[in-house]
Amino acid sequence: METTLRGVGVSHGVAIGEVRHMGTAVLEPPAKSIPAEEAEREQGRARQAVDAVAADLMARGNLAGGEAQAVLEAQAMMAQDPELMADVDRRIVVGSTAERAVYDAFAAYRELLAGAGEYLAGRVADLDDVRNRIVARLLGVPMPGVPDSDQPYVLVARDLAPADTALLDPSLVLGFVTEEGGPTSHSAILARALGVPAVVALPGAGELAEGTVIAVDGSTGDIFVNPGEAKKAELRAAAAERKAALAASTGPGATADGHKVPLLANVGGPADVPAAVEAGAEGVGLFRTEFLFLDDSKNAPSEHKQVEAYRQVLEAFPEGRVVVRVLDAGADKPLDFLTPADEPNPALGVRGLRTLLDHPEVLRTQLTALAKAAEGLPVYLEVMAPMVADRTDARAFADACREAGLRAKFGAMVEIPSAALRARSILQEVEFLSLGTNDLAQYTFAADRQVGAVSRLQDPWQPALLDLVALSAEAAKAEGKSCGVCGEAASDPLLACVLTGLGVTSLSMGSASIPYVRAALAKYTLAQCERAAAAARAADSAEEARGAAQAVLSGE
Numbered sequence: 001m002e003t004t005l006r007g008v009g010v011s012h013g014v015a016i017g018e019v020r021h022m023g024t025a026v027l028e029p030p031a032k033s034i035p036a037e038e039a040e041r042e043q044g045r046a047r048q049a050v051d052a053v054a055a056d057l058m059a060r061g062n063l064a065g066g067e068a069q070a071v072l073e074a075q076a077m078m079a080q081d082p083e084l085m086a087d088v089d090r091r092i093v094v095g096s097t098a099e100r101a102v103y104d105a106f107a108a109y110r111e112l113l114a115g116a117g118e119y120l121a122g123r124v125a126d127l128d129d130v131r132n133r134i135v136a137r138l139l140g141v142p143m144p145g146v147p148d149s150d151q152p153y154v155l156v157a158r159d160l161a162p163a164d165t166a167l168l169d170p171s172l173v174l175g176f177v178t179e180e181g182g183p184t185s186h187s188a189i190l191a192r193a194l195g196v197p198a199v200v201a202l203p204g205a206g207e208l209a210e211g212t213v214i215a216v217d218g219s220t221g222d223i224f225v226n227p228g229e230a231k232k233a234e235l236r237a238a239a240a241e242r243k244a245a246l247a248a249s250t251g252p253g254a255t256a257d258g259h260k261v262p263l264l265a266n267v268g269g270p271a272d273v274p275a276a277v278e279a280g281a282e283g284v285g286l287f288r289t290e291f292l293f294l295d296d297s298k299n300a301p302s303e304h305k306q307v308e309a310y311r312q313v314l315e316a317f318p319e320g321r322v323v324v325r326v327l328d329a330g331a332d333k334p335l336d337f338l339t340p341a342d343e344p345n346p347a348l349g350v351r352g353l354r355t356l357l358d359h360p361e362v363l364r365t366q367l368t369a370l371a372k373a374a375e376g377l378p379v380y381l382e383v384m385a386p387m388v389a390d391r392t393d394a395r396a397f398a399d400a401c402r403e404a405g406l407r408a409k410f411g412a413m414v415e416i417p418s419a420a421l422r423a424r425s426i427l428q429e430v431e432f433l434s435l436g437t438n439d440l441a442q443y444t445f446a447a448d449r450q451v452g453a454v455s456r457l458q459d460p461w462q463p464a465l466l467d468l469v470a471l472s473a474e475a476a477k478a479e480g481k482s483c484g485v486c487g488e489a490a491s492d493p494l495l496a497c498v499l500t501g502l503g504v505t506s507l508s509m510g511s512a513s514i515p516y517v518r519a520a521l522a523k524y525t526l527a528q529c530e531r532a533a534a535a536a537r538a539a540d541s542a543e544e545a546r547g548a549a550q551a552v553l554s555g556e
């Protein structure tokens with residue numbers, strides 16, 4: 001039967017496909033005791049699960065080839081290690097279930113590895129993954145992590161962390177649905193980067209049965225469960241119509257009367273560059289460098305590796321602008337070797353620039369790598385710091401840039417209300433501002449961006465957020481400097497017009513949104529955008545603000 005659910009649409013387009021759940025961490029199997037006559041059967045179950053997991057790892061290794069193959073084959077061998085299997089058998093004989101025996105035998109082996117020197121300790125994560133796979137198989141629950149599927153699917157998850165999403169194969173993911181997360185969560189950001197439709201904050205997403213066909217409308221937030229042929233055809237036709245209208249829009253971003261608003265791309269690394277170029281991005285407005293740091297949980301990437309990655313992005317935009325954000329670790333983007341594990345409120349703790357000031361060697365390596373990457377290129381490099389709270393922060397960052405010999409513009413992200421309130425003071429130290437509206441909303445409304453239940457307060461149309469945007473843009477204008485937006489607010493076509501009316505000087509977004517924003521801006525004059533902005537700021541809620549701006553722009 002066709003049913004409809006409603007979440008928050010965060011990435012345009014329609015996806016129709018089967019549900020595949022992101023496997024969650026494997027729970028500890030209960031320590032119940034089995035009668036002796038069941039031991040043989042349990043040993044058979046354990047052996048079967050181990051063999052199936054090993055075969056699956058080998059098959060995936062064959063498909064992947066290269067370095068990944070070596071890692072997967074080593075994992076398959078771990079699974080079938082004779083001593084481990086003997087331990088599993090022993091534990092079953094004394095009364096464990098197969099899943100509990102596997103769990104405990106791996107735990108014992110894990111301890112041995114963890115204490116056996118750095119190299120073997122580094123294999124603990126691989127061992128845990130093998131254990132989780134075997135236990136999941138025995139319990140009949142989805143494999144942990146990204147689904148193993150060679151057919152395209154709609155990914156359903158509680159929420160997605162950057163570390164999970166780095167492993168996704170974009171050619172297989174038709175769209176995302178998450179139970180948690182708001183419009184600025186990483187699931188939403190990643191969906192826009194991949195250009196796939198997404199709906200977040202959908203209560204009950206976890207209960208959608210594996211394999212059910214759903215249609216995801218990322219524009220409206222509607223999810224149609226078991227859609228009929230008529231509904232599928234209707235959704236596909238509407239999506240095709242929107243796409244055709246967009247294809248007609250090209251060229252640099254500007255209002256109808258020629259006020260230029262450069263449209264820039266948000267990227268996570270060189271892999272996102274082709275889509276940015278194809279969408280006609282005029283440069284990069286936010287290079288989230290965190291993704292380079294996810295491969296190794298213990299160390300920062302070497303200077304050499306960083307130079308390579310930065311250079312690839314810089315080379316893609318000759319004569320263009322590329323704004324690189326230095327590492328933003330902590331809170332929703334934790335890194336084991338930098339982020340304190342015991343903070344009661346990680347979003348209010350040591351994250352972003354605070355982390356870098358505590359680890360000056362990481363910042364120095366990053367800035368030196370950027371200086372080397374930009375050498376000899378005609379690109380306009382700009383470097384900015386996340387989570388700048390005040391002028392002291394801004395000065396510390398600018399000093400570090402100068403010490404690294406970086407020939408670039410230095411900027412500060414406005415993500416904390418204090419930075420918007422004292423933007424002129426911060427601009428005494430840096431040359432530009434970039435509004436991170438995702439975090440700015442989180443900190444203005446005390447609403448965690450990862451919690452679906454407070455997504456109402458994460459809405460970037462909130463008039464209080466618009467006030468802070470206006471304050472920052474006015475300060476930059478008074479100082480003769482620029483103030484862009486690189487948070488997700490910039491990717492909403494109507495809001496992009498309002499932000500322009502508030503005085504922001506560039507808009508940076510996931511590449512897939514650029515054509516939508518370009519088309520919207522081209523329809524209105526700067527004066528119309530300013531009137532829409534004033535109407536939105538005069539409203540008392542996000543919904544009213546959106547309605548008021550819409551009414552002004554459609555001439556109602």
Ligand code: PEP
Pocket residue numbers: 286288328415435436437438439440486487488
């Ligand atoms: C923001 O907070 O708006 C932003 C652009 O940074 P991130 O989403 O990576 O925290």
Ligand code: MG
Pocket residue numbers: 386415436438439
């Ligand atoms: Mg941020």
